[in-house]
Amino acid sequence: MTTFAVQYLESPYPDASPEAVRLRLRQACERLPISLVLLGWELTPALEEAVAEETFRQNAQLYRWQPILTGDAHTDLPPEWATLGLDGHPIPGHDNLPEFTFICPNRSAVADFLSERLESVAASGLYQGIFLDRIRFPSPAIDPSRHLACFCQDCTRQAADAGLDLKQVRHTIQSLSAEVLVRSLLGQPDQSGSMLELFLAFRARSISRTVRTLSRQIQSHNLAVGLDCFSPALTRMVGQDLSALDGYANWVKIMTYPRVFGPAGISFELLGLSKWLIRHGLREADTMRLLAEASQLPIPSTKAELAHAGLEPDTLRQEIRRGYELGITNLLAGIATVQMKEIHESTPQQIQADLNSSRAADGLVISWDLWLTPLDYLDMIRNLWS
Numbered sequence: 001m002t003t004f005a006v007q008y009l010e011s012p013y014p015d016a017s018p019e020a021v022r023l024r025l026r027q028a029c030e031r032l033p034i035s036l037v038l039l040g041w042e043l044t045p046a047l048e049e050a051v052a053e054e055t056f057r058q059n060a061q062l063y064r065w066q067p068i069l070t071g072d073a074h075t076d077l078p079p080e081w082a083t084l085g086l087d088g089h090p091i092p093g094h095d096n097l098p099e100f101t102f103i104c105p106n107r108s109a110v111a112d113f114l115s116e117r118l119e120s121v122a123a124s125g126l127y128q129g130i131f132l133d134r135i136r137f138p139s140p141a142i143d144p145s146r147h148l149a150c151f152c153q154d155c156t157r158q159a160a161d162a163g164l165d166l167k168q169v170r171h172t173i174q175s176l177s178a179e180v181l182v183r184s185l186l187g188q189p190d191q192s193g194s195m196l197e198l199f200l201a202f203r204a205r206s207i208s209r210t211v212r213t214l215s216r217q218i219q220s221h222n223l224a225v226g227l228d229c230f231s232p233a234l235t236r237m238v239g240q241d242l243s244a245l246d247g248y249a250n251w252v253k254i255m256t257y258p259r260v261f262g263p264a265g266i267s268f269e270l271l272g273l274s275k276w277l278i279r280h281g282l283r284e285a286d287t288m289r290l291l292a293e294a295s296q297l298p299i300p301s302t303k304a305e306l307a308h309a310g311l312e313p314d315t316l317r318q319e320i321r322r323g324y325e326l327g328i329t330n331l332l333a334g335i336a337t338v339q340m341k342e343i344h345e346s347t348p349q350q351i352q353a354d355l356n357s358s359r360a361a362d363g364l365v366i367s368w369d370l371w372l373t374p375l376d377y378l379d380m381i382r383n384l385w386s
């Protein structure tokens with residue numbers, strides 16, 4: 001049976017009263033048999049309780065949707081935990097937002113912080129599961145020569161223990177051409193990039209180890225674990241090894257967003273890489289061909305088209321298949337259904353086509369906010385799946 005999940009209330013929207021959030025969830029459940037409600041991390045107790053009660057009434061499970069390796073409005077993370085790029089400088093967050101500014105999982109104080117942060121959520125008694133988000137390194141897409149993390153002291157020491165000299169890695173990466181670097185990040189490595197391959201593997205092990213530790217802690221409370229992961233074509237860039245991560249979760253969501261122009265959106269990330277390659281002297285036509293070859297995705301032939309229209313719905317079919325090939329056993333496809341100006345403005349026809357392309361997944365996650373999703377889309381899903 002298909003699992004239907006909703007991400008709900010990423011932030012406390014001004015008009016989201018306890019009555020309103022309860023009503024919307026009830027209306028959603030009348031349209032679609034929702035079994036998982038993934039609730040945002042910044043809500044007042046009154047909002048949490050309203051959603052928890054309605055979720056229980058609907059016989060669904062409530063998960064906390066929890067960012068891991070980033071800050072949030074309530075948590076100022078020490079700057080000395082920042083991830084450091086190839087140039088040794090902290091990597092700035094997207095728009096300098098705390099929720100998109102990453103800390104390094106290998107920093108010695110970070111493990112204790114993560115464990116404490118999770119413990120208070122897990123022990124609250126409100127949730128049946130935790131949905132781990134931001135379990136990755138920052139995306140280097142807008143500038144791979146500076147934003148590929150992490151080169152901090154703790155990473156350097158841990159890599160050395162594993163036989164990898166990060167100083168040497170840095171020199172090697174700096175000597176690679178822009179083309180070789182991007183191809184490697186997208187999974188088409190070249191002989192000259194073997195040191196980069198070792199570094200990418202080291203990063204992925206760092207993320208997997210962190211998730212394994214958190215997952216065991218969550219399971220010790222008898223709670224379930226869901227993971228929010230990049231779309232498979234882009235996971236190497238951020239240190240997510242889907243085959244390893246699958247072993248630590250009840251289900252894995254992949255962010256198969258073909259037309260999202262914000263972090264983790266496939267078109268956003270590819271656009272970042274395309275602009276960087278063009279700045280480094282590649283012709284536009286060669287850039288788009290390179291990205292299509294290396295990612296094996298149906299990428300338009302011009303940057304303007306990618307920026308305007310994003311990717312085709314078939315992207316979802318391909319990425320879901322790739323997710324299974326990489327070893328995900330219970331795969332939920334993230335379907336972007338929010339309406340957000342300049343971030344996601346797909347038409348109902350495009351959403352319908354995206355849904356049609358997602359049939360092979362074990363389930364869908366309404367992403368990334370039921371609050372911002374037209375309820376008609378839930379009818380569309382029910383009609384397609386019935």
Ligand SMILES: [Zn+2]
Nearest residue numbers: 104150152155
């Ligand atoms: Zn580090």
